Amino acid sequence: MATIDGLPPLREVLQTHDLVAKKSLGQNFLLDLNLTAKIARSAGDLTGADVLEIGPGPGGLTRGLLAEGARKVLAIEKDSRCLPALAEIAAAYPGRLEVINGDALEVDPLAHLTPPIKIAANLPYNVGTELLVRWLTPKHWPPFWESLTLMFQKEVAERIVAKPGTNHYGRLAILAQWRAEAKIVMSLPPEAFTPAPKVHSAVVHLRALPEPRYPANAATLSRVVAAGFNQRRKMLRASLKGVAPDIEAKLEQAGIAPTERAEKVTLEQFCRLARIVDGQE
Ligand code: SAM
Numbered sequence: 191m192a193t194i195d196g197l198p199p200l201r202e203v204l205q206t207h208d209l210v211a212k213k214s215l216g217q218n219f220l221l222d223l224n225l226t227a228k229i230a231r232s233a234g235d236l237t238g239a240d241v242l243e244i245g246p247g248p249g250g251l252t253r254g255l256l257a258e259g260a261r262k263v264l265a266i267e268k269d270s271r272c273l274p275a276l277a278e279i280a281a282a283y284p285g286r287l288e289v290i291n292g293d294a295l296e297v298d299p300l301a302h303l304t305p306p307i308k309i310a311a312n313l314p315y316n317v318g319t320e321l322l323v324r325w326l327t328p329k330h331w332p333p334f335w336e337s338l339t340l341m342f343q344k345e346v347a348e349r350i351v352a353k354p355g356t357n358h359y360g361r362l363a364i365l366a367q368w369r370a371e372a373k374i375v376m377s378l379p380p381e382a383f384t385p386a387p388k389v390h391s392a393v394v395h396l397r398a399l400p401e402p403r404y405p406a407n408a409a410t411l412s413r414v415v416a417a418g419f420n421q422r423r424k425m426l427r428a429s430l431k432g433v434a435p436d437i438e439a440k441l442e443q444a445g446i447a448p449t450e451r452a453e454k455v456t457l458e459q460f461c462r463l464a465r466i467v468d469g470q471e
């Protein structure tokens with residue numbers, strides 16, 4: 191059966207190139223091109239943007255991103271078995287797909303990309319959170335990317351968008367929401383993937399804000415939040431004891447009860463506390 195881009199259906203691509211999914215590489219493929227087009231559209235208008243894709247696999251999402259008008263897609267794939275399938279896509283979209291065979295944790299993609307840059311990926315779950323944290327903690331803000339559209343296990347997606355007072359609220363929520371707008375834009379059942387994973391998945395869209403929501407030094411904020419959530423059942427006056435002298439007074443100055451637990455503290459309060467710890471208030 192013909193597809194919208196004239197390339198073979200993805201099941202056929204898997205057969206032709208003998209691509210049997212490897213668990214060790216977190217391979218759960220999306221084979222429905224309507225679905226991959228929908229994920230590509232959730233990344234917003236791609237025309238005139240370069241898109242960095244991590245782990246293209248047989249290229250379902252890659253095809254969606256190109257069909258949706260990305261100026262260029264730079265795809266980093268660790269599994270060399272996927273390269274012939276990706277070469278077919280590159281031939282169908284001349285000059286618009288560059289593939290790097292390597293580990294996304296080691297390759298620096300910046301030399302291959304021109305702003306505006308968006309990132310979109312059905313990430314390998316084993317490296318997804320690490321990449322997200324890297325993208326959220328660059329040396330300078332705003333970062334090199336405008337938006338991230340990323341597939342995660344549903345539980346991780348919920349941790350990214352969590353609000354104070356909920357079970358999933360923690361370091362990842364603070365990190366993501368301090369300098370970006372984060373929302374879940376799609377939920378997917380295990381059957382959407384081949385092979386089906388054990389867990390549900392969700393696509394998260396993060397848009398980089400031009401400036402942090404509240405001023406704070408990134409390293410201090412990270413230290414305060416890490417100490418608070420490392421012992422999330424403890425009262426803050428105990429969990430933050432090592433962070434700064436006289437922490438009870440500082441907590442009170444920030445409008446936080448010293449007997450409170452980290453999971454109840456808002457982003458605004460954490461930022462204020464970080465400024466107080468730094469002597470800026
Ligand atoms: N994007 C494809 C799709 O939606 O069907 C494949 C998604 S699959 C969940 C994850 C992909 O990431 C696999 O193709 C796997 O080989 C690749 N991968 C795993 N670890 C990687 C790494 N460290 N760097 C680059 N690619 C990686």
